[in-house]
Amino acid sequence: MIGGLSRKGTAEEFEFWAKLNVDFIMLSVAYDFFLNDANVSRIETLKERYGLNLLIHPRPDGQTLQSPANPDAHGLIFEALNKIKDLVHKHALINKVILHLATYRIPTGAYQAFTEEEAIVNSKPFYQRLKSFGGLNFVLENVYPPGIGWEELGYETEHFGLFDLGEDYEFCLDTGHLNLSTLAVNDLLGLPFELTCLHLHGNDGISDQHVPLMRSNFKQWKQIEALLSKDKYIVLEVKSNRDKIPHVLDYLSRNEIAP
Numbered sequence: 001m002i003g004g005l006s007r008k009g010t011a012e013e014f015e016f017w018a019k020l021n022v023d024f025i026m027l028s029v030a031y032d033f034f035l036n037d038a039n040v041s042r043i044e045t046l047k048e049r050y051g052l053n054l055l056i057h058p059r060p061d062g063q064t065l066q067s068p069a070n071p072d073a074h075g076l077i078f079e080a081l082n083k084i085k086d087l088v089h090k091h092a093l094i095n096k097v098i099l100h101l102a103t104y105r106i107p108t109g110a111y112q113a114f115t116e117e118e119a120i121v122n123s124k125p126f127y128q129r130l131k132s133f134g135g136l137n138f139v140l141e142n143v144y145p146p147g148i149g150w151e152e153l154g155y156e157t158e159h160f161g162l163f164d165l166g167e168d169y170e171f172c173l174d175t176g177h178l179n180l181s182t183l184a185v186n187d188l189l190g191l192p193f194e195l196t197c198l199h200l201h202g203n204d205g206i207s208d209q210h211v212p213l214m215r216s217n218f219k220q221w222k223q224i225e226a227l228l229s230k231d232k233y234i235v236l237e238v239k240s241n242r243d244k245i246p247h248v249l250d251y252l253s254r255n256e257i258a259p
């Protein structure tokens with residue numbers, strides 16, 4: 001299955017991807033998006049109008065500190081997850097909720113700092129509570145390591161062991177984030193989580209550009225090529241250079257994973 005990225009849940013975004021004949025939209029928005037009834041009814045309407053299923057990827061948000069690293073945000077996040085669960089079951093959405101692990105920000109501008117240690121300590125109760133949250137399948141995604149772009153917690157493969165997660169998660173491999181790290185694809189595939197989702201995008205190796213994935217902007221092409229298959233949820237997680245997207249779709253269809 002092939003999907004496109006929506007960062008606002010707008011008709012323009014749905015229309016853009018519908019014209020490219022993708023199977024679903026991945027909605028990547030802050031948790032409080034789902035606490036707003038107007039937003040929810042708009043995406044319900046757009047789902048039906050364009051005949052596109054939805055995959056939900058709530059973002060830890062730097063401005064609002066909606067991250068497991070912030071203990072004050074846990075209530076809001078769980079409230080949003082309950083709304084997402086209702087939505088998934090009411091509309092038969094793809095039952096996968098993709099999560100970045102805890103995120104902290106350096107103290108610049110509006111961002112408040114959590115140290116890496118604080119992020120880990122604060123997040124543990126969040127993931128313990130998540131373990132008993134039934135009805136949704138959670139998918140963990142790799143993020144790039146601290147020191148590149150915005151400083152965030154992780155992730156090296158060992159970071160996934162810091163939160164007492166257990167093994168009851170799936171895994172989403174984000175190629176753009178991987179390209180900003182020194183990790184090998186196989187290191188991440190060695191995690192005890194089944195790979196069910198791929199976020200395909202590339203960059204210059206310096207910043208998280210979210211441009212269409214090409215041989216020229218991704219270091220471990222062969223390894224990723226081997227992972228492309230119809231049974232995975234493949235998201236073209238593109239924010240710029242959208243005119244190149246048809247080339248990627250054409251490439252994927254020649255590999256017989258037609259959108």
Ligand SMILES: [Zn+2]
Binds near residue numbers: 141174199237
């Ligand atoms: Zn991603």
